[in-house]
Amino acid sequence: MASTAAVPFWRAAGMTYITYSNICASLVRGCLKEPYKSEAASREKVHFTISKWANGKPEKPTIRSDSPDQ
Amino acid sequence: MAMAALRREGRRFLLSSASSTPITARSAISNEESCLFGARSISTQIVRNRMKSVRNIQKITKAMKMVAASKLRGVQTKTENSRGLWQPFVALLGDGFSVDVKKNVVITVSSDKGLCGGINSTSVKVSKALTRVYSGPEKETKYVVLGEKGKAQLVRDSKNRIELTISELQKNPLNYTQVAVLADDILKNVEFDALRIVFNKFHSVVSFPPTVSTILSPEIVEKESEAGGRLGDLDLYEIEGGETKSEVLQNLSEFQFSCVLFNAVLENGCSELGARMSAMDSSSKNAGEMLDRLTLTYNRTRQASITTELIEIISGASALEG
Known part of the structure; x- marks a missing residue:
């Protein structure tokens, strides 16, 4: 249950589950x-x-x- | 043949002496029309040029079709494999198309390149229709646009609603990591209650119906599951570990989004290739038809001028004899 303990930490670091799982995946690939x-x-x-739009202008x-980890 | 060569020589001589303008295809005909001495037949130069250009275009479209066909095979298997990613989610959470929420975000998936039939305008049209379906007081709909072509069409009348645009996604072959990073960016930059992904689902090379997938935000999923219905069944599952239901739901919905988006992007890429293949096929066919017509005109004109010349010679000879 290591992941259970880890959840609040990566959430607190501003990561989403997608980033978290991607980091894990890239670690597995590294093996x-x-x-x-x-x-x-x-x-x-x-x-x-990617470009953000504000008031109808990009x-x-x-x-x-x-940079998958960014 | 010798006659034709002679005729051409004569005309060239006449043209160069009569006018100093550079001889392009167009000016040649205007000179012809102003009726030079000795130039009796219609120039076939223009038709010949036209035939050449049509033939070149046909070659290009044929090549594009070949490229699309060979790419399609690889992408199609990838797409079909990726369907297994989202199907469990639909089984678990349902699609939630009819769930009514305040902040809708429509993700329009389109292609970066054109020449692929109507798939981009279809997804744009469906996105606009969705905006109307979900419009109402105190509600707002925003767009996130993937691909240049969809952006170009949406900028025209709803540019104030565009929140994010993404392009150059297909520079490398599509992979999950890429789409996951993209999904992450969308999640972080856009506020939503429900995401509606619009894409063309690949059924076969000739059929790609527009499809909408819905991803609800974790709060909405929780609200819905309390209300009962399909999502109410979530309570039947036992959750391992010390996580609360809302945490699990948030993880699930984030992962669902990236999986569904991955599938949507692949399906749309596959449909794009299929559409391009059939579009290029029909345009090569059209070019072939055009070429046939032009060849016919060209041959007829040539034949006519030969006949005229023969008549002239024969009648001249018979006049001398008589």
Whole structure:
């Protein structure tokens, strides 16, 4: 029941369950051996641009790229 | 053949002496129309150019179709596998389409690139219809738009409602990590009571009906489960560990969102490829038809000019004889 004890802590750090599970997943992927490791790492690539809108105008877009832990 | 070559030579000579304007396809015809001496037949240059361009376009559309078809195969298996992610959630929490809440957020999934038939306008249309369905006093609906094309269409008349836009999602092949990061960003930046994800569900290469998936916020799920109904069955489950029900529900609904979004993005990507395949197929077919018509016109004109020349020569010869 380690996860039970951990829940309030990652919540308090401002993480959502998605971030938490992603960190766990990436740890599990890190345990793989080559060549499976690099194959699994290719499924971890992140790339998209996101821009917030305020009053009908887009703000400057931010690019999220290869930073799953951010 | 020799005759035709001669005729062409003669015309070129005439043109270069008569006018100093650069000879483009268009100016050639206007010169022809102003009736030069000795230029008797209609120029086939323009038709030939047109045929060439149509043939090139056909080649491009055929290539695009091939690319879409080969990509589709991989994405389709991925999509079908991803369906297993959200189905347990629907079994557990239901879809909640009819749940009426104050803050609705419509997530419109569209593509970044065009030339794929009507899938983008379908999802935009459905999103707008949803806004009307959920509109009412003290209620508000916001949009989160995935993809350039959906954004371009929604900016026109409801840009004040757009909260977030996301693009370039399909630069790398889609994967869960990417969508999870995206889902996380949406959760952190948007306030909602219910998220309605609009996407084109892939049924087959020719059918992709627009679909709506609903994700309720944990508070609403709790309220609904107290009210009974399908969500009331949640109490039948035993919750392990020291977590409270609201904590479990929050985790569940966050995870549900990322899974459903992952599936939605994949389904839409798959539909996009299918739609592009059929759109490119029909446009190659159209180009082929156009090419046939142009070839016919071209051959007929050529034949006509040859016939005219033959008649002239024969009648000239017979006049000399007679």
